[in-house]
Amino acid sequence: MxxxxxxxxxxxxxxxxxxxxxxxxxxxxxxxxxxxxxxxxxxxxxxxxxxxxxxxxxxxxxxxxxxxxxxxxxxxxxxxxxxxxxxxxxxxxxxxxxxxxxxxxxxxxxxxxxxxxxxxxxxxxxxxxxxxxxxxxxxxxxxxxxxxxxxASALVVGIVALLITYYIIISPMIRVGRSLHKITPSTTQRIAVPKYHTRSEIGALVRYTNLLLSKVEEQFSQERQLREEIEFLEYRFRMLFENAKSATVLMTESGIIELKNNAFIDLVGKIGLAKKQDYGELLEELFENPAAIKASLLESFERNEFATGEFKLKSANSKNVMWVQLIASPLITEDGERFYQITLNDISNRKHELQKLALQADFDSLTGIYNRNGGEKLIAKLMNKGHQFALALIDLNGFKAVNDIFGHDAGDEVLIFVSEQLKDKIRKNDVAIRWGGDEFVLLLQAEDEASVKTAIAKVNDGVKQPFYFNHDKTPTVVSMSVGVAFYPRMSNDMNTLIKLADIAMYQAKQNKVAAPDDYLIFAQPEALNSRDNQ
Amino acid sequence: MTFYKRYSLTLTILMALNSFSCLGATPEKIVVVTNQKNDVQVMDKKGLIDLFMGKYSAFPNGKQATPIDVELNAELKAQFYEALVGLPLARVNAYWSRLKFSGRVKPPVIEQTINDVCQRLEEDESALAYIYESNVTNKMKVVYRFD
Known part of the structure; x- marks a missing residue:
């Protein structure tokens, strides 16, 4: 007591x-x-x-x-x-x-x-x-x-004083203390004013404490509301970050990753790297050409700019090549710590599509050999490099009939067949081009008519093979007429060269019935002039 | 001596004048007397106290003294002791009651009436008593007068 x-x-x-x-x-x-x-x-x-x-x-x-x-x-x-x-x-x-x-x-x-x-x-x-x-x-x-x-009376006075203070001051204070101890802040619980103390200092203390409790309750509820709002916001932000399709990391200057989202983990998994705390300064371990990337990024950072670029990732197998668009920005916290935020957008699909588009531009989608566009580029390239070559323009005979009789699918089959033959029968350094419709061009590494003749003869043998459609018992045979012009001997201009070859091919086509073996004619530059003159 | 005589005469006259002026109201004068033949001519108050209150049983000249109290005249006795020691009779009696146990000190001899006292005075040479002045005979000798 x-x-x-x-x-x-x-x-x-x-x-x-x-x-x-x-x-x-x-x-x-x-x-x-x-x-x-x-x-x-x-x-x-x-x-x-x-x-x-x-x-x-x-x-x-x-x-x-x-x-x-x-x-x-x-x-x-x-x-x-x-x-x-x-x-x-x-x-x-x-x-x-x-x-x-x-x-x-x-x-x-x-x-x-x-x-x-x-x-x-x-x-x-x-x-x-x-x-x-x-x-x-x-x-x-x-x-x-x-x-x-x-x-003795002093002692008695002391004891009496103790009893009085106990009953008047201490006992109510203990009761107040106990009820204060039991109170959970931020609830509506309050301390009861002790009996006979409504006007005493203890009563005042209790009232002030209750006022304080009310303030605490108010503040608590305000803070709780605020916290809920912050949590809600944080939840949203986390959702935004973690579910973002772009791989995003927050890393220190030395490369230690502080934050990473699921997309980043997936990306690392895709290129076959183990989960690690860091992948080198500026994630360089992820890339195929780390030195170039690092230099490019640091250069941007020097200028206090965010860095961006498209880079190729390292890959486990050559089939699955991944490209990313990298956006890196340095962040400086209020404490002066430096972080990098790096976002990697997977742009592999776009890259592949672009490549495909580039391919489509230069190759014929049906036959897989160069199309006219690709061919023209190639010719320009050869001309630029100063190569000598023979341009053979080939036109199929009887193709229109196949189209008319057997339909376009059959025509396509013929075109594919011819292309295959051209590809197979030419030499390694020669090129086959589908110039359009049933016209083809061969670029042959040859300076004289004899070697051209030999090469074309091989091709002709292939093309002339009997060709059977689905269930047809009668074979279809496609022949060709060829006009050849030499570069640079006959002309330095591609169009002139083609024109010359075309004229020659036309002459050969005249012979297709009368002299089928005379299917190859070399261009005569004078003929062009004479024709121009006509 | 002449001075003393004149003094006492003057006092006597004064007293007499006083008596005349208040006749009947003033009590009779008390005197202390001895036998005519006694050698003692005069006594002072202290000497009377010594004898009546038991200190001495002889006169200053060495002859035996017999102080006498009058038993039946209480008024006289009271007047005498009041005049002598300034005490009421009850106190005087109490004084004697205290001393009776010692046996060494004796109170005055008791005579019943004034006449008995007078008779004793005339017969006993050692007697010493107080009487009213009017009772004095020629066989007695006044040794002290209360003024």
């Missing part, structure tokens, strides 16, 4: 200590005062005692009667307060214990004994020696008792 560190105990202790101090400092004074009082009381008592024997002493002195004198003196000495006494007149002397008193150095008190009938006449003197030992002992005893009772 009593807490020695508690207010009540301290208060009482201080009160007791203070009273003890007061008692201690005043005890000596009280002791002295009591002592003096007792001594003077004793003197007074001696006077009183003398008065009781005054008449006897007076008569004794008058009659000079020793018996009466003895009676008076003995009567005095029976008192504890008197040690010795004597009576002395002209005719009379009697004493009791006087020697002892004088030995003790006791001062006597003298009383004049008057004539019993003539008061103005003094007859004798009575000397009374107070029993100082006894008187002092008594005085000391009373003084000590007084001091003790002072100490």
């Amino acid at each position: 009593i807490n020695i560190h508690g207010l009540g105990f301290r208060f009482s202790l201080f009160l007791i200590a203070a009273s003890m101090l007061v008692v201690f400092t005043t005890a000596e004074f009280f002791y002295r005062a009591t002592y003096e009082h007792e001594i003077s009381e004793a003197n007074h008592d001696i006077e009183e005692l003398y008065r009781t024997v005054d008449a006897t002493a007076s008569i004794a002195a008058f009659l000079e009667d020793e018996d009466l004198a003895k009676e008076a003196i003995n009567g005095l000495v029976t008192s504890e307060k008197i040690l010795a006494a004597s009576i002395k007149s002209d005719a009379l002397y009697y004493q009791l214990n006087v020697t002892e008193a004088i030995n003790k150095d006791t001062q006597s008190r003298a009383f004049v004994v008057r004539h019993p009938f003539i008061p103005e006449e003094s007859l004798a003197e009575v000397n009374i020696y107070p029993n100082l030992d006894h008187i002092i002992r008594q005085a000391e005893k009373i003084s000590t008792d007084n001091s003790y009772s002072l100490y």
Whole structure:
């Protein structure tokens, strides 16, 4: 019940200590005062005692009667307060214990004994020696008792103060403390004001505490709302980040990845790398050409710009080549720490499509050999490089009939067949081009007619092979007419060259029925001139 | 001595004047007397106290003294002791009651009436008594007058 560190105990202790101090400092004074009082009381008592024997002493002195004198003196000495006494007149002397008193150095008190009938006449003197030992002992005893009772009352005051403070202050404070302990902040719970304390300081304390609790509750609810909003926002942001299709990482300058999303993990998985904490400074381990990337990025960062570029990733197998668009921006936090945010957009599909588109532009989709566009480019390239070559323009005979009789699908089959033959039969450095419709061009590495003839003959043998459609028993045979022009001997201009070849091919086509073996004709540059002249 | 005589005469006259002026209201004067033959001529108050209150049993000249109390005339007795020691009779009696135990001190001899006292005075040479002045005979000698 009593807490020695508690207010009540301290208060009482201080009160007791203070009273003890007061008692201690005043005890000596009280002791002295009591002592003096007792001594003077004793003197007074001696006077009183003398008065009781005054008449006897007076008569004794008058009659000079020793018996009466003895009676008076003995009567005095029976008192504890008197040690010795004597009576002395002209005719009379009697004493009791006087020697002892004088030995003790006791001062006597003298009383004049008057004539019993003539008061103005003094007859004798009575000397009374107070029993100082006894008187002092008594005085000391009373003084000590007084001091003790002072100490005792100080103690009692302390205990009473403890009880009062306990019931008036500490007990309600403990109750308030307990209910405060039980209260959960941010709820509507409040402390009850203790009984009889509505106007006391404890009541005020409780009211202020309740006000504080109300404020706390308000603040809590505000903060909770705020936190919910932040959590909601954070959830959204996380969703945005984690579900983003672009692989995104936040990394330190040294390359340690602080944050990465699922798309990044997938990307790393796709290129067959193990999950790691870092992939080198600026993710260089992921790329095929790390040095170039690093240089490009750092150069941008130098200019305080974000860096962007399209880069090829390393790949486990050559079939699955991945390209990404990289966007890297340096971030500096409020604390001055430097981070990089790097986003990698998978652009492989777009890259593949672009490549495909490029292929489509130069090759014939049906036959897979160069188309006219690709062919023209190739011719320009060869011309630029100064190669010598022979351009053979081939036109199929009877193709229109196949188209008309067997349909376009059959025509396509013929075209594919011819293309295959051209590809197979030419030499490694020669090129076959579908120039359009049933026209083909061969670029042959040949400077003379003989070698051209040999090459074309091989091709012709292939093309002339009988060709069977699905369930047709009669074979279809396609023949060709060929016109050849030499570069640069005949012309430096591609169009002129083609024109020359075309003229020659046309001449050959004239012979297709009359002289089928004469299917190859070399161009005559003069012929062009003559025709132009015509 | 002449001074003393004149003084006492003057006092007597003054007293007489006083008596005349207040006749009947003033009590009769008390005197202390002895036998005519007694050697003592005059006594003082202190000497009377010593004898009547028991201190001495002899006159200053050494001859025995017998103080006498009148028992039946309480008024005279009271007047005498009042005049002598200033105490009422009860106190005087109490004084004697206290001393009776010691046996050494004796109170005055008791005579019943004034006449008995007068008779004793005339017969006993050692007698010493108080009487009214009017009772004084020629066989008695006044040794003290109360003023």
